[in-house]
Every structure is written in structure tokens, then in C-alpha cells.
Amino acid sequence: MKSVLPILTVVAVIVALWYAAAVWMNAQWVYDQAARADTEVTLAEVIPQTLAQERPVLPAPHQVAAELWKSVVGQKVTSKRSLIYHGWITLSATLLGFAIGTGLGILLAVGIIHNRAMDLSVMPWAIASQTIPILAIAPMIIVVMNSVGLSGLLPKAVISAYLSFFPVVVGMVKGLRSPDAMQLDLLRTYNASRGETFWKLRLPASMPYLFASLKVGVAASLVGAIVGELPTGAVAGLGARLLSGSYYGQTVQIWAALFAAAIAAAALVGIIGAIQRVTLRRMGMAR
Amino acid sequence: MRDQGAGSPVIEARGLELTFQTSDGPVHALKNVNLLIGKGEFVSFIGPSGCGKTTFLRAIAALEHPTAGVLTVNGMTPEEARKSRAYGYVFQAAGLYPWRTIAGNIRLPLEIMGFSRDEQERRVRDVLQLVDLEGFGKKYPWQLSGGMQQRASIARALAFDAEILLMDEPFGALDEIVRDRLNEELLKLWNRTGKTIGFVTHSIPEAVYLSTKIVVMSPRPGRITDVIDSPLPKERPLDIRDSREFIEIAHRVREGLRAGHSYDE
Numbered sequence: 001m002k003s004v005l006p007i008l009t010v011v012a013v014i015v016a017l018w019y020a021a022a023v024w025m026n027a028q029w030v031y032d033q034a035a036r037a038d039t040e041v042t043l044a045e046v047i048p049q050t051l052a053q054e055r056p057v058l059p060a061p062h063q064v065a066a067e068l069w070k071s072v073v074g075q076k077v078t079s080k081r082s083l084i085y086h087g088w089i090t091l092s093a094t095l096l097g098f099a100i101g102t103g104l105g106i107l108l109a110v111g112i113i114h115n116r117a118m119d120l121s122v123m124p125w126a127i128a129s130q131t132i133p134i135l136a137i138a139p140m141i142i143v144v145m146n147s148v149g150l151s152g153l154l155p156k157a158v159i160s161a162y163l164s165f166f167p168v169v170v171g172m173v174k175g176l177r178s179p180d181a182m183q184l185d186l187l188r189t190y191n192a193s194r195g196e197t198f199w200k201l202r203l204p205a206s207m208p209y210l211f212a213s214l215k216v217g218v219a220a221s222l223v224g225a226i227v228g229e230l231p232t233g234a235v236a237g238l239g240a241r242l243l244s245g246s247y248y249g250q251t252v253q254i255w256a257a258l259f260a261a262a263i264a265a266a267a268l269v270g271i272i273g274a275i276q277r278v279t280l281r282r283m284g285m286a287r
Numbered sequence: 288m289r290d291q292g293a294g295s296p297v298i299e300a301r302g303l304e305l306t307f308q309t310s311d312g313p314v315h316a317l318k319n320v321n322l323l324i325g326k327g328e329f330v331s332f333i334g335p336s337g338c339g340k341t342t343f344l345r346a347i348a349a350l351e352h353p354t355a356g357v358l359t360v361n362g363m364t365p366e367e368a369r370k371s372r373a374y375g376y377v378f379q380a381a382g383l384y385p386w387r388t389i390a391g392n393i394r395l396p397l398e399i400m401g402f403s404r405d406e407q408e409r410r411v412r413d414v415l416q417l418v419d420l421e422g423f424g425k426k427y428p429w430q431l432s433g434g435m436q437q438r439a440s441i442a443r444a445l446a447f448d449a450e451i452l453l454m455d456e457p458f459g460a461l462d463e464i465v466r467d468r469l470n471e472e473l474l475k476l477w478n479r480t481g482k483t484i485g486f487v488t489h490s491i492p493e494a495v496y497l498s499t500k501i502v503v504m505s506p507r508p509g510r511i512t513d514v515i516d517s518p519l520p521k522e523r524p525l526d527i528r529d530s531r532e533f534i535e536i537a538h539r540v541r542e543g544l545r546a547g548h549s550y551d552e
């Protein structure tokens with residue numbers, strides 16, 4: 001209970017600020033309408049109108065909530081107007097990309113710690129890859145993959161993987177290198193092979209680092225999948241909802257899609273956190 | 288050669304030199320070290336920090352490589368001796384894996400060395416009993432006190448039946464009361480198993496209480512300044528530390544340490 005109260009306080013403050021901002025930002029339109037119709041409006045008349053516009057500059061929280069409710073619960077999940085439908089399209093690309101990125105990240109990390117040439121060469125490239133803006137590289141990936149007949153899920157997953165492999169490489173290299181010299185010496189006194197050192201010491205020691213990276217990685221994957229939907233003008237997915245919302249000035253729809261993405265990200269991170277707790281407890285590493 | 292071991296030689300160093308190349312130039316960690324350790328002896332290495340105690344123990348374990356001289360373990364090179372599982376090594380920190388139970392930690396060398404499942408279980412049970420940790424096999428390391436963790440790490444080193452036990456300040460991080468008890472237990476264990484033990488410490492009472500042979504070392508360059516064969520009997524109650532003989536040996540060790548230091552001035 002003690003932790004709930006501060007959270008609720010913060011949420012209440014944010015919602016209040018949001019309403020204030022919505023009134024302030026949408027008021028101009030109300031005044032413009034009134035001027036056009038040659039009528040006067042009082043402040044008491046303005047406020048309700050700012051919170052009920054069809055295309056507000058900043059939708060009010062209850063409008064976003066209503067739109068979310070309508071497009072999540074009020075539609076069949078197969079409907080093009082259902083956020084579940086669009087969310088799933090994005091989520092499937094996210095999960096596939098996350099799986100590819102995680103696998104690639106772990107493989108690279110294993111290579112880096114076992115091979116001096118890889119240690120020296122891979123990391124700079126990995127870092128360089130992340131300095132290129134994803135918005136610049138996403139269209140190229142999609143165009144190139146399209147030209148060899150790959151479209152839909154896979155190009156988006158590749159962009160997802162492009163963003164998510166990096167935290168996994170960095171975290172896993174750190175984790176696999178976390179055993180200290182004494183622990184490595186101990187295994188040397190047993191004549192342990194590199195493989196045994198990896199499976200019995202390095203890999204288990206890296207688990208806390210892996211999970212920390214996976215949480216960052218899965219959020220990055222979702223961003224990658226959404227970004228991957230923008231340049232194609234995709235017709236389905238959260239990115240497509242954002243895009244069509246902005247074409248037609250449907251700000252309420254944009255915000256609803258944004259919230260759907262945020263909720264999905266929070267859920268993904270939460271799921272990984274739960275797996276982390278179970279795994280580390282099973283391993284005896286959580287107290 | 289300075290003296291004869293109690294049994295046949297297990298560890299032999301002749302003219303041993305070990306120099307580390309560092310960015311500030313060479314560090315002469317061991318200089319002309321000559322030593323014979325016989326089977327079943329309990330040998331302590333004592334000296335101020337930096338005198339090469341750890342380096343010598345690590346050289347015996349083939350974790351460091353001498354730059355000159357001869358070092359044999361059971362008549363073999365240290366590498367060959369390691370491959371024949373000649374020794375178990377106990378570090379200053381217990382270094383138990385937090386993700387393994389106490390039994391799992393003790394099983395670690397047995398898994399790597401390819402003992403059968405049944406044999407692993409039998410040995411884990413035996414060594415847990417040997418270090419007085421029966422009933423703790425299923426606990427995780429963090430559930431045990433520091434002294435118990437160190438006992439578990441000794442059990443881990445004993446599990447594969449090495450003839451030699453190398454211990455580098457194994458009780459250095461523990462308080463004196465726990466340390467006294469573990470010293471007593473270590474002596475009992477040594478009596479029961481007849482292993483050859485190399486033991487690094489910088490506590491004079493600990494060295495005198497435990498050892499059949501005390502090797503006094505001094506730094507820059509690291510070398511042996513005195514080797515004292517203890518006349519104390521094999522059975523040693525804790526109050527032997529008040530006996531005249533004990534005090535005399537302790538005095539000689541102190542003298543040896545002081546003599547080593549005079550080089551610095």
C-alpha cells in the first residue's frame with residue numbers, strides 16, 4: 001500500500017497537468033470557430049468544448065481512454081479497426097525480431113569473449129551500427145528485402161533485431177566476463193576445458209546481466225517494429241495506425257496507438273522481469 | 288638442500304626463480320628458492336605481504352610459470368601433476384558459486400573430472416562429513432556463515448582425493464575465534480587423511496600451531512630466509528600454544544622475519 005500512494009499521486013498530477021494543457025492548447029480552435037460564427041464565448045463555455053473536439057491538438061485523457069476502450073474491446077479482433085489486431089501484427093514482428101536479436105547478440109558475445117580477433121573487431125562495428133539513425137536505415141532494409149521478395153513480417157523483424165541485438169551483446173560480454181580471476185584459476189586447477197568453463201561458470205554467472213539486457217532489448221524491439229511499419233505506408237500494425245492517424249489528423253487515434261504501444265512495452269518488460277525472478281530463484285541466486 | 292622431508296619428497300624446488308615483467312620493469316617475486324616437502328608434511332609459508340608466498344604456491348599449482356630452476360610435484364612437472372589431479376587448491380575467498388548448492392559446489396570438480404553420478408554423491412557425502420557440514424548440502428552459500436563457506440571450499444578441494452592440499456590464507460578473512468576452531472579442525476583433518484599440506488599465512492601463532500615445517504620468507508626479492516622443523520607432537524590441543532616449546536618456535540619465526548626485513552634498511 002505504501003508504494004501505491006506515491007504512484008497514484010504522480011498519476012493524478014500528470015492527468016491534471018494533461019487536462020490543463022489540453023484546455024490551453026485546444027482553446028484557440030474554439031475561439032476561431034466562435035469568431036467565424038461571429039459569436040462570443042465565455043470561458044465556461046470554452047472549457048467543455050476544448051475537451052470534446054474531434055481533432056484536438058492535444059486530446060484529453062478521457063478521449064484517449066474512450067478511443068482505447070472502443071478500439072480494443074468494442075471491435076472484433078479481426079477488424080481493421082481493432083487495436084488488438086494491429087497490436088498483434090506489431091507484436092509478432094517484435095517477438096520475432098527480439099528472438100533474432102537476442103540469439104545474434106548472445107552468439108556475438110560468445111565469439112567476442114573467446115576470440116581475440118572478434119573482440120577487437122566486432123564491438124566497434126556494433127557500436128557504429130547503433131549510431132546510424134534507425135529512421136535512415138529502416139527504409140533501406142525494407143527496400144532491399146522487398147527486392148528479393150521478402151516483405152511483411154520479416155523486414156520489420158530484421159529492423160527490430162537490429163535495435164535489440166546491441167544491448168544483448170553489451171550485457172552478455174560483461175556478464176560472461178564477470179567471473180573474477182580467482183574463479184577462473186579454480187577451474188584451471190581442475191584442468192577444465194574452455195567449454196566446461198563456459199557452461200559451468202561463465203554462462204550461469206552472466207544470467208543477471210542477460211536479463212537486464214533483455215528488458216532493454218525487448219523495448220527496443222518494439223520501437224524497431226513500429227519504425228519498420230512507417231516507411232512502407234503499411235496498412236496494418238501500430239505504426240500504420242500512427243501513420244494513418246497523422247495523415248487524417250486523427251490525433252485521438254494517434255494517442256490511443258501510442259498508449260497501446262506503451263502498454264505493450266510495459267507488458268513485455270514485465271513478462272521478462274517475471275521470467276527473471278523465477279529463473280534466478282530456481283538458480284538460487286535470488287535471496 | 289636445506290633439510291630432509293619427513294617422507295619421500297612430494298614437492299621439490301631447486302634454484303627456483305620467478306620474475307614478473309610489469310610496466311614498471313621486472314618484479315623479482317622468487318629468487319633462488321630451494322625447498323623439499325615430504326609426504327604427509329604440513330608446511331606453512333610465512334612472511335610479510337609481497338614476499339612471494341602466493342606466487343610460490345601458484346607455481347606449484349602450475350598457475351604461474353617459473354623463469355628458472357626446477358620445480359617438481361610428485362616427480363613430475365607442475366602441469367603433469369595437475370593433470371594427474373595431484374592437488375586441491377583453496378583460495379583466500381571461498382569462491383563458491385552462488386547458483387549451486389553446497390553439495391553442487393563440491394560436485395563441481397567431480398563433474399569436470401568425470402566421476403560417475405553415484406561416485407559423485409558418495410564423495411560429496413564423505414567430504415561434507417569430513418568438514419563437519421553434514422545436513423548443509425542442500426543449502427545455498429549465502430545461507431552459510433563465512434567460516435562454513437570456507438569449510439565447504441576445503442571440502443570441494445578434498446572431494447577428488449588429491450594427495451596435496453594447497454591453501455592460500457584460507458582463514459585470512461575470518462575472525463580469530465572462528466579461525467582457531469577451523470585451525471583445530473584442519474589439524475584433525477590432516478591427521479585423519481595424511482595429506483601433504485602447503486599453507487600460506489601471515490599469522491605466527493597459526494603457522495606454529497599447524498605446521499611440521501615453517502618456511503620463513505622475506506620480500507624484494509622474495510626468498511626463503513629460514514626453514515624451521517617443528518618439534519611439536521602430531522596431536523596438538525589448542526593450549527599447546529602456551530607451552531615453552533611453542534613459544535620458542537614462535538620466537539625463532541619472529542627472529543627470521545626480522546632478519547629478512549633488515550635487508551631493507
Ligand SMILES: Nc1ncnc2c1ncn2[C@@H]1O[C@H](COP(=O)(O)OP(=O)(O)O)[C@@H](O)[C@H]1O
Pocket residue numbers: 307308309314315316334335336337338339340341342343509
Ligand atoms: N601477476 C603478477 N604480475 C606482476 N607482479 C606480480 C604478480 N603477482 C604477484 N606479483 C608481485 O610479486 C610479488 C610477490 O607477490 P605475492 O606472491 O602475491 O606475495 P605474497 O603472497 O607473499 O603477499 C609482489 O611484489 C607482487 O606485486
Ligand SMILES: [Mg+2]
Pocket residue numbers: 340341342
Ligand atoms: Mg598472497
